[in-house]
């Protein structure tokens with residue numbers, strides 16, 4: 537697969553226009569040959585889907601999952617941003633496909649699931665990374681509930697919707713790892729005021745994690761939540777604010793857990809943390 541797919545391939549994966557692999561007539565063509573059985577190492581040849589994979593932690597996750605041998609679908613709300621991001625991956629781009637995905641849009645989620653089913657026949661790893669933080673740091677009593685609604689729509693319902701679409705494929709293969717990127721800010725043990733919408737949305741993701749882990753326990757599918765970390769303060773040019781960047785280490789560790797590994801847990805820096 538080329539770094540920038542040819543035009544027909546780009547049409548196929550530009551999900552916004554409703555181009556479906558089922559109607560394209562090329563459904564049998566696969567960008568990669570997926571052969572998990574003959575691959576070396578527990579993660580080699582596995583197919584991973586990363587929501588919000590075009591920047592920030594998502595882009596780091598795409599890079600790190602390629603490095604452990606996976607073939608990665610970088611799901612990007614804007615397909616142009618996805619193509620721009622893939623240019624940053626060098627040779628790793630050969631193991632990455634870009635799909636348009638807006639997790640708040642049921643049709644978009646459905647098209648990604650169809651593409652994976654028809655083109656690759658599987659999705660072994662789902663990283664629910666996409667999220668927004670649009671709080672003005674108002675307290676729960678003062679916050680505009682529209683901010684809460686929009687945050688829940690993306691961070692909770694979007695990830696929930698994507699999990700509903702992808703988990704059946706994992707069940708078919710009796711293998712799966714779902715990693716829900718949460719935050720220590722959602723810990724009920726240390727819950728306090730501020731960032732009310734974001735905190736509640738990540739509490740919801742944590743609850744969803746427990747439920748999915750229980751529902752999928754009999755299918756060799758491990759479901760865990762994590763706070764990505766450690767968080768680094770990146771060097772800032774003089775005069776600008778330092779930027780926080782989270783490490784992909786814990787989510788990648790959860791994405792590559794061996795069978796029998798933990799499920800239904802909340803982890804930070806590979807350690808269990810309290811809900």
Ligand SMILES: NC(=O)c1ccc[n+]([C@@H]2O[C@H](COP(=O)([O-])OP(=O)(O)OC[C@H]3O[C@@H](n4cnc5c(N)ncnc54)[C@H](OP(=O)(O)O)[C@@H]3O)[C@@H](O)[C@H]2O)c1
Pocket residue numbers: 587588589590591592593594612613614617637638639640664665666667668690694717718719720763764767780781782
């Ligand atoms: N950074 C940290 O220090 C930190 C700490 C704890 C937890 N986290 C969690 O880690 C994850 C990634 O954080 P980040 O700092 O990398 O965030 P980020 O830089 O703001 O990136 C967020 C990503 O999510 C995508 N996204 C937002 N809404 C979407 C939608 N409706 N459909 C599909 N994609 C959507 C964005 O797409 P666009 O590019 O189109 O906007 C972007 O790719 C989040 O779940 C966040 O809560 C981060």
